[in-house]
Amino acid sequence: MTRLGKWCFAFTLLMSFTVSAKEMHVVSTVHPVNLIVQELVASVGTSETLLPTGSSPHDYALRPSDLEKVNKADLVVWVGPELESFLTKLLADKKNAIALTAQPDITLREYEEAHADHADHDAHAHHHHGVDPHLWLGPDQAIEAAKVISTALIERDPLNRTRYEANLSRFTASVTETVQNLKKQLQPVHKEGYYVFHDAYGYFEEAFGLNNLGHFTVSPDRRPGAKTLITIRNTLKKSQVKCIFREPQFSPAVIHSVVNGSDIKIGTLDPMATDIAAEQGGYVRFLQELGYSFTECLK
Secondary structure, eight states: OOHHHHHHHHHHHHHHHHHHHSOEEEEESSHHHHHHHHHHTTTTEEEEESSOTTOOTTSOOOOHHHHHHHHHOSEEEEOOTTTOGGGHHHHTTOTTEEEGGGOTTSOOOBOOHHHHHTTOTTOGGGOOOSBOOOGGGSHHHHHHHHHHHHHHHHHHOGGGHHHHHHHHHHHHHHHHHHHHHHHHHHGGGTTOEEEEEESOOHHHHHHHTOEEEEEEESSTTSOOOHHHHHHHHHHHHHSOEEEEEEOTTSOSHHHHHHHTTSOOEEEEOOTTOTTSOSSTTHHHHHHHHHHHHHHHHHO
């Protein structure tokens, strides 16, 4: 090989190494979505959550450090304007951003007007309508989202296609197995009636055929009004309600006030997976924790 040939060969190797060595960095807006993403970039790249623990995507205010994270990311994964409206303008023209609710390959559910209405007679302007953005609570939707995200990763980092595909395959298999186990676990309690704090669990409830009788508020940022609480109290007297679920991010006082004097149990559901570490198996643990919470309170 000539000296020029050797130089070209060495340069090609160096360029190949440089391209491969740059790790993909993904920013997900909310922690549960990051639990999915971090499985897909395992051993290939890195991921982080934009919103701090305990903050609500419904009313978050971006900080300068958040803007920096978004601008430096190779890929930004957000649910969509239905959840993180504060990002709509910022991400509108960004080619490195994926809005999951805009993906035709993800099966989204629509809020049912009648269902969203029956616990909020005094909050007509606050009824939910359109797409339910809490898609990470659906195992099928999580797998569909993982496929969409993997495709985007491979487009941006084709040299690591094999590893992304292997990660997706492992994630899909683990979620599928967990769903089968949860179906057996939840079968004995799936007819038991319950209330949830806010209307966020439709995807999970549909996946496992659970019996949601209603919710306190359509959005966790809005405290239910007096008429709503009276309506719920009356419903609790007439219905076979086994459990009411609170959320760790919000004061349980309002729930205790309607349960007072009854034998209805209080459980906890955490749709934001606050206590689940971003590590391999994190999303599956999130599903298992939800299943355990339902089983324990409804049995």
